[in-house]
Amino acid sequence: xxxxxxxxxxxxxxxxxxxxxxxxxxxxxxxxxxxxxxxxxxxxxxxxxxxxxxxxxxxxxxxxxxxxxxxxxxxxxxxxxxxxxxxxxxxxxxxxxxxxxxxxxxxxxxxxxxxxxxxxxxxxxxxxxxxxxxxxxxxxxxxxxxxxxxxxxxxxxxxxxxxxxxxxxxxxxxxxxxxxxxxxxxxxxxxxxxxxxxxxxxxxxxxxxxxxxxxxxxxxxxxxxxxxxxxxxxxxxxxxxxxxxxxxxxxxxxxxxxxxxx
Amino acid sequence: xxxxxxxxxxxxxxxxxxxxxxxxxxxxxxxxxxxxxxxxxxxxxxxxxxxxxxxxxxxxxxxxxxxxxxxxxxxxxxxxxxxxxxxxxxxxxxxxxxxxxxxxxxxxxxxxxxxxxxxxxxxxxxxxxxxxxxxxxxxxxxxxxxxxxxxxxxxxxxxxxxxxxxxxxxxxxxxxxxxxxxxxxxxxxxxxxxxxxxxxxxxxxxxxxxxxxxxxxxxxxxxxxxxxxxxxxxxxxxxxxxxxxxxxxxxxxxxxxxxxxxxxxxxxxxxxxxxxxxxxxxxxxxxxxxxxxxxxxxxxxxxxxxxxxxxxxxxxxxxxxxxxxxxxxxxxxxxx
Numbered sequence: 252x253x254x255x256x257x258x259x260x261x262x263x264x265x266x267x268x269x270x271x272x273x274x275x276x277x278x279x280x281x282x283x284x285x286x287x288x289x290x291x292x293x294x295x296x297x298x299x300x301x302x303x304x305x306x307x308x309x310x311x312x313x314x315x316x317x318x319x320x321x322x323x324x325x326x327x328x329x330x331x332x333x334x335x336x337x338x339x340x341x342x343x344x345x346x347x348x349x350x351x352x353x354x355x356x357x358x359x360x361x362x363x364x365x366x367x368x369x370x371x372x373x374x375x376x377x378x379x380x381x382x383x384x385x386x387x388x389x390x391x392x393x394x395x396x397x398x399x400x401x402x403x404x405x406x407x408x409x410x411x412x413x414x415x416x417x418x419x420x421x422x423x424x425x426x427x428x429x430x431x432x433x434x435x436x437x438x439x440x441x442x443x444x445x446x447x448x449x450x451x452x453x454x455x456x457x458x459x460x461x462x463x464x465x466x467x468x469x470x471x472x473x474x475x476x477x478x479x480x481x482x483x484x485x486x487x488x489x490x491x492x493x494x495x496x497x498x499x500x501x502x503x504x505x506x507x508x509x510x511x512x513x
Numbered sequence: 514x515x516x517x518x519x520x521x522x523x524x525x526x527x528x529x530x531x532x533x534x535x536x537x538x539x540x541x542x543x544x545x546x547x548x549x550x551x552x553x554x555x556x557x558x559x560x561x562x563x564x565x566x567x568x569x570x571x572x573x574x575x576x577x578x579x580x581x582x583x584x585x586x587x588x589x590x591x592x593x594x595x596x597x598x599x600x601x602x603x604x605x606x607x608x609x610x611x612x613x614x615x616x617x618x619x620x621x622x623x624x625x626x627x628x629x630x631x632x633x634x635x636x637x638x639x640x641x642x643x644x645x646x647x648x649x650x651x652x653x654x655x656x657x658x659x660x661x662x663x664x665x666x667x668x669x670x671x672x673x674x675x676x677x678x679x680x681x682x683x684x685x686x687x688x689x690x691x692x693x694x695x696x697x698x699x700x701x702x703x704x705x706x707x708x709x710x711x712x713x714x715x716x717x718x719x720x721x722x723x724x725x726x727x728x729x730x731x732x733x734x735x736x737x738x739x740x741x742x743x744x745x746x747x748x749x750x751x752x753x754x755x756x757x758x759x760x761x762x763x764x765x766x767x768x769x770x771x772x773x774x775x776x777x778x779x780x781x782x783x784x785x786x787x788x789x790x791x792x793x794x795x796x797x798x799x800x801x802x803x804x805x806x807x808x809x810x811x812x813x814x815x816x817x818x819x820x821x822x823x824x825x826x827x828x829x830x831x832x833x834x835x836x837x838x839x840x841x842x843x844x845x846x847x848x849x
Contacts, residue, residue, distance in 0.1 A: 254635065254799055262626060262629040269615035270615070308587060336613070337610075337614075338613055341674070344576065344577065344604070346598045346601040346602045346631070346632055367633055377791065505577070506580050
């Protein structure tokens with residue numbers, strides 16, 4: 252059991268240092284901490300101008316969304332960068348559990364996502380004057396953690412495609428745009444066509460954003476719990492999907508030599 | 514314990530690929546076409562062959578990265594298709610080149626990560642990594658990022674990584690490619706030391722001297738099949754009854770080479786480039802002096818040193834590979 256925890260914990264952290272492109276202070280601060288704050292301000296002022304929603308809607312929505320950037324791209328890097336460094340074959344020769352190897356890689360990205368979400372929420376609230384009920388903060392932190400994990404598993408699902416397709420970054424770029432549009436973080440779900448709302452229900456952060464808004468509005472954990480449970484279910488679903496795809500594509504790579512030819 | 518460390522019987526692998534969307538073409542390449550071999554426990558076995566002969570594919574079939582299209586292979590008695598995990602516990606894989614390491618990490622962290630992946634117990638990791646860094650002579654540089662390493666240092670780190678979990682069988686796929694002579698000599702010493710400790714080594718290389726010096730037995734593979742197998746001394750006999758003429762030249766044309774091929778008594782002729790010069794190597798029947806005819810065929814070409822010598826393992830290798838009727842490229846079939 253200790254060996255398994257080492258593989259997930261120590262292995263995950265080393266893999267994060269090896270494969271995540273934005274670990275330098277300049278890249279981390281610029282891309283992951285400062286960028287989301289300007290995005291938040293952009294949507295908040297646009298929302299004020301158009302009268303679509305109040306500041307709280309955008310601050311909370313964009314804070315949750317901020318978690319997704321490092322998680323989606325991080326999850327993709329966790330597999331796709333193995334190709335870049337030519338290490339994928341050596342990883343696949345490991346006799347250890349693939350699920351443990353790759354799901355362990357999600358944890359540092361989820362931790363990253365949580366840090367960025369908390370930073371964005373804090374700075375956004377200070378800049379725009381949003382006051383949050385102090386007793387909602389623990390549940391809010393838990394909600395952001397669930398959102399980050401859910402996004403991490405979503406990113407790993409995209410990364411799994413990297414075992415099959417070389418140009419998996421295209422999928423990640425499109426996915427980030429879809430999260431912006433379909434999860435209700437910046438565009439109220441009520442304003443979207445039915446099919447878009449349905450797709451949004453299956454994406455990470457949709458339910459976490461709804462739960463966080465309930466908490467910040469002071470409605471208590473009981474009101475936020477159903478949405479939080481839905482986010483947990485979505486995250487669990489992506490974890491299962493990622494594990495299945497990794498197994499499937501690894502088997503296919505041995506049969507079709509797709510690591511070499513695709 | 515199985516009698517053999519590596520067993521392959523009728524091993525075949527066909528690559529299938531598709532190109533184009535509107536008018537797709539399906540291409541089939543038979544990279545390995547029925548390889549049979551056995552390697553004993555503790556043996557240092559060489560697999561030689563030209564580019565595209567099927568060496569790397571054979572290794573990938575044996576180390577579980579690919580599934581054979583037909584045939585069977587076993588490592589230490591475990592089937593490479595159905596007992597993947599057991600096989601992976603027993604093998605190490607090292608390939609040549611700059612890639613295959615995490616550039617942003619130090620050598621120590623690269624080894625720490627793969628120690629986790631390859632199941633080295635936590636309490637042993639520190640000691641094992643220190644041992645290996647010393648073995649491959651990277652101690653003192655272990656905390657530097659790999660991105661600053663020379664090719665020779667990377668190669669040695671590849672070997673250390675391949676040995677982390679004390680594999681019974683080590684696959685070395687062209688480990689000395691592009692490495693300077695001093696680093697190559699160090700690598701050869703490391704490989705020899707490994708074999709001396711009882712590790713079974715399957716080595717592919719383009720360097721005949723390396724194979725000659727290290728290997729107990731050698732198989733020559735071309736067009737996806739084993740063309741010859743034996744000890745280096747046995748393989749050298751493929752060039753028995755021949756002598757070799759070497760001519761340093763500047764500007765030998767393909768037409769002149771073709772003419773030399775047709776001279777009476779000439780068995781093989783090839784040109785390699787060595788710096789600014791070319792080296793024309795002509796193998797001929799031992800009883801026929803072809804020097805005058807060859808020099809006449811090179812009329813107009815500036816010549817340097819001309820020498821005659823006895824055949825080496827490399828000459829035997831050239832003889833074996835050129836004897837293969839089909840071209841050395843793998844067989845391809847294209848269908849619309």
